[in-house]
Amino acid sequence: MVNEEAAPALMTRTWLNSLMQRYDLRPHKTLGQNYVVDPNTIRRIVRLSGIQPGDQVIEIGPGLGSLTLGCIEVGADVLALEIDDRVLPALSEVVGDKARVLHCDALTVEWSQLLGPGPYMVIANLPYNVAASVVLNMLAQAPAARSFLVMVQREVAQRFVAKPGTKAYGIPSVKTAFWGTATMVGDVPADVFVPKPNVASSLVRIDRHPTSALPDPEFVFPLVQAGFAQRRKTLRNSLSGMVSAEAFRLAEIDPGDRPEQLGIEAWVRLSEAVSSSAKPSG
Structure with missing residues (x-):
């Protein structure tokens, strides 16, 4: 195990490669396991999320802890939900007792049983095939989650924020607009990931409307x-x-x-x- 005092504050390429080698890990493509290894990018993502010291944060798909460490650095209380049991030992080494990790599927978890009154902020690096489902499911079933910062393939990001009359506008656009206000807040270059993805990535922030004001x-x-x-x-x-x-x-x-x-x-x-x-x- 890496000496905690010797480990960098945020994930780096060297540290991640060491973890993958020691735990014999290979990124799982269908789970969207492209890890951010640039500390400046990690800090930028956390800053854009608006997470502050003491905030309760739900992280979906922490992987090897890149964004988890960024949230910990600003003093957030993090609950990370990870579906891949292969990465749990390495993730545990990375975050130690500074975050809680739950092995579960964000698409099937009972949010009403898992979460308290909140408010919670959600941060996630989501794969293309489940991004819309995860976000829309949480918007519908986890009212205590008040804001979201999700990193997704740019095509998916465009669907979240699309306006009427545009090509990208569809069911995800309408449902997202029903629950909150979605804004594209930035792009993430491919060269800050390991492995380097073949698609462009963007950041979308969603701020929930007051639940009391929503129709059925x-x-x-x-x-x-x-x-x-x-x-x-x-x-x-x-x-x-x-x-x-x-x-x-x-x-x-x-x-x-x-x-x-x-x-x-x-x-x-x-x-x-x-x-x-x-x-x-x-």
């Missing part, structure tokens, strides 16, 4: 899902059987529009109009 997603999201399931069709066709002509009129939405033309406010109006038009008069 059970009324909004089925319309969004149905509308984007047939993206090239007009709303009149894609929402046939779900939305009446009267509901379109009440919501002041043209049934000849396509789903990518509607912002979250329009989808909420439409769901409220559907509910209102379905109520018996008198």
Whole structure:
């Protein structure tokens, strides 16, 4: 084991290579195990997250602890959720007793049982294939998580922040806008990772809207899902059987529009109009 006093404060390329060699580790591509090994980049990511001393932080996918160490450095209370049991011994060496590590899958964990009242800040380096699912699941099921800073493939980042009428705008864009405000806050160069990824990476910050101000997603999201399931069709066709002509009129939405033309406010109006038009008069 590396002498704790001799170890650098933040992850470096030399330290990471030593860990992988001593623990016989190979990065798992499907788990998105591209580790940040540049201390300046780590500090920049933590700074952009807004994490402050004493903040409660949930880290998804700590890997070998690059971002974990950055959060520890600023004095945060970190709970790191790691799915890959192969890296746990090395991760334990890196963080010691300065962070709590839980071996679990962020997609299946019961957030209501795991988290207290919060507030929590979330930081994560997420692989392409689960990034949207992890973030949207936490937004829906972990209201105590008030803000997120996620590092994802740029294509995924663009979907989180996309505006109506753009090519990237879709279901993740609408659902993210329902729960909070998403902002692209920076890019991360490929050469600060080990191994070096073949894709561009970006940082997205999401700040949650006050939960008390939100309508019921059970009324909004089925319309969004149905509308984007047939993206090239007009709303009149894609929402046939779900939305009446009267509901379109009440919501002041043209049934000849396509789903990518509607912002979250329009989808909420439409769901409220559907509910209102379905109520018996008198």
